[in-house]
Amino acid sequence: MEMGRSMSLLQMMVNEGLVPCGEEEMKRRNAIDKLKKIVVEWVKTVTYQRGLPKKYLKFASGTILTYGSYGLGVYNSESDIDALCVGPYFATIAEDFFIVLHNMLASRPEVSEIHCVKDARVPLMRFKFDGISIDLPYARLKVISIPENVDVFNPFFLKNIDDTSWKSLSGVRANRSILHLVPNIEVFQAVLRCIKLWAKRRGVYTNLLGFFGGIHLAVLSAFICQRHPSASLSALILLFFKIFALWPWPTPVILQDQIARPLIPTDKVSWMPIQLPCSPYEFCHSNITRSTFYKIRNEFLRGHMLTKDMFSPDFDWNILFEPFPYARRYGLFVKIFLSASDKDELGDWVGWVKSRFRCLLVKLEELLGFCDPNPTEYVDTDASEPNVTFYWGLPTGRADLIKADLVEEYFLKSVDNGLNHNSTTGTMKLSIVKEYQLPKKAQSVCERKHTKPSWRVVDGNRKKTPSQSKYKPHCANDYLPTSENPKYPRAGG
Numbered sequence: 001m002e003m004g005r006s007m008s009l010l011q012m013m014v015n016e017g018l019v020p021c022g023e024e025e026m027k028r029r030n031a032i033d034k035l036k037k038i039v040v041e042w043v044k045t046v047t048y049q050r051g052l053p054k055k056y057l058k059f060a061s062g063t064i065l066t067y068g069s070y071g072l073g074v075y076n077s078e079s080d081i082d083a084l085c086v087g088p089y090f091a092t093i094a095e096d097f098f099i100v101l102h103n104m105l106a107s108r109p110e111v112s113e114i115h116c117v118k119d120a121r122v123p124l125m126r127f128k129f130d131g132i133s134i135d136l137p138y139a140r141l142k143v144i145s146i147p148e149n150v151d152v153f154n155p156f157f158l159k160n161i162d163d164t165s166w167k168s169l170s171g172v173r174a175n176r177s178i179l180h181l182v183p184n185i186e187v188f189q190a191v192l193r194c195i196k197l198w199a200k201r202r203g204v205y206t207n208l209l210g211f212f213g214g215i216h217l218a219v220l221s222a223f224i225c226q227r228h229p230s231a232s233l234s235a236l237i238l239l240f241f242k243i244f245a246l247w248p249w250p251t252p253v254i255l256q257d258q259i260a261r262p263l264i265p266t267d268k269v270s271w272m273p274i275q276l277p278c279s280p281y282e283f284c285h286s287n288i289t290r291s292t293f294y295k296i297r298n299e300f301l302r303g304h305m306l307t308k309d310m311f312s313p314d315f316d317w318n319i320l321f322e323p324f325p326y327a328r329r330y331g332l333f334v335k336i337f338l339s340a341s342d343k344d345e346l347g348d349w350v351g352w353v354k355s356r357f358r359c360l361l362v363k364l365e366e367l368l369g370f371c372d373p374n375p376t377e378y379v380d381t382d383a384s385e386p387n388v389t390f391y392w393g394l395p396t397g398r399a400d401l402i403k404a405d406l407v408e409e410y411f412l413k414s415v416d417n418g419l420n421h422n423s424t425t426g427t428m429k430l431s432i433v434k435e436y437q438l439p440k441k442a443q444s445v446c447e448r449k450h451t452k453p454s455w456r457v458v459d460g461n462r463k464k465t466p467s468q469s470k471y472k473p474h475c476a477n478d479y480l481p482t483s484e485n486p487k488y489p490r491a492g493g
């Protein structure tokens with residue numbers, strides 16, 4: 001039975017196109033090989049331009065290290081490739097990386113839509129290579145020659161490196177540590193693939209919107225795999241929901257390592273602290289807010305309710321992965337309409353506004369008590385200009401508390417703040433809409449009626465009780481939906 005459940009889940013991942021085919025894999029490998037060659041050529045160019053001794057020309061080199069979902073082996077055709085460019089001490093980020101390498105890449109026929117993201121926590125170049133999205137940060141080591149597969153744990157290479165390089169390297173180090181710590185890489189990859197699909201379908205994936213990013217789910221999945229080294233895939237999914245639905249947040253999730261690790265004190269305590277498994281053992285950066293914490297908790301509980309009776313005959317994986325029914329769940333939405341004169345400008349504009357989204361989310365939360373920022377990007381087909389439109393769920397019956405134009409004015413100020421004078425911008429319009437005004441695509445998603453026993457927990461008196469009452473998170477009582485507290489939307493299914 002357990003085996004059968006795991007097999008049907010694996011088959012489902014294949015049917016969903018989540019397991020890349022050989023051709024897809026080849027395409028990515030080719031892109032990385034070509035990028036490596038460009039980086040080596042770039043280091044030689046910089047060596048020459050800087051007038052360094054002739055012998056340097058022979059030895060100086062750089063490389064590309066992959067990490068993120070590609071490095072973890074859980075990418076699909078839509079994922080980006082996170083590729084760290086590693087260069088020698090004399091190749092600077094400001095000039096050599098963001099100008100010289102940028103121009104070399106921009107002149108290649110394979111490269112399109114290249115942008116520099118300089119003010120991010122980890123500065124990077126973002127572009128498409130043969131149609132594949134690439135995130136390319138930069139780390140500079142205090143050496144001349146970088147081995148192709150440089151060991152990012154070797155103290156020799158890490159000596160005296162600058163802060164940005166350290167941060168960029170920590171992504172690679174974190175991912176490699178995860179792969180090192182899990183007892184079985186293939187099982188871990190299967191778990192993470194399933195959990196990512198679940199998180200995307202239920203609207204709890206996208207770090208910028210206050211939900212999980214890939215790294216958070218990777219550590220949570222690794223945590224379950226580490227604790228249950230011989231469990232099957234289906235059992236691990238069951239345990240994932242059970243453990244995290246009942247987790248006493250904000251107790252941090254920490255992967256087991258042989259040596260006891262110090263906790264890095266943070267001034268800002270996160271709602272769901274998840275520790276990175278490599279020195280300096282910081283917490284993954286998180287944008288989780290009160291509302292998104294509440295939503296994630298409910299989705300963990302839903303997952304737990306659905307999977308705990310996994311071995312009953314009428315269990316169906318499809319229900320776990322059903323898209324979150326926004327139109328049914330909320331009566332009111334804030335519509336965020338972003339437009340620009342062409343597609344390229346729109347990409348830049350949307351990227352910038354998204355990086356400021358947390359501020360809007362917190363404002364709406366302050367005004368209405370709750371907001372569910374649906375990460376899906378829609379297109380408003382009634383508008384003539386290229387656009388990206390978001391619809392965030394709001395508590396019903398509270399429209400009187402919000403003046404869209406005032407919120408728009410407030411948010412525009414924050415969007416303008418820090419915007420480069422010569423950056424291209426677009427327009428933003430905020431309005432409040434009802435569920436029947438959502439695009440058809442968003443309306444058509446409806447949840448099936450769940451009449452299965454898995455939707456209920458049976459209490460000690462064998463009386464059926466609503467799932468929520470038993471698993472009410474003790475650290476979050478004040479904002480769980482109850483009949484006395486109607487400002488929060490329905491929980492569960």
Ligand SMILES: Nc1ncnc2c1ncn2[C@@H]1O[C@H](COP(=O)(O)OP(=O)(O)OP(=O)(O)O)[C@@H](O)[C@H]1O
Nearest residue numbers: 068069079080082171172174213214215284285286
């Ligand atoms: N919030 C964060 N805190 C710490 N490290 C992060 C964070 N976000 C990203 N990283 C690092 O960058 C890597 C790539 O991030 P990215 O957002 O592309 O996620 P991903 O796991 O590749 O998922 P996806 O398939 O959605 O791209 C992560 O694996 C991690 O090492």
Ligand SMILES: [Mg+2]
Nearest residue numbers: 068069080082
């Ligand atoms: Mg990625």
Ligand SMILES: [Mg+2]
Nearest residue numbers: 068080082135
């Ligand atoms: Mg990325």
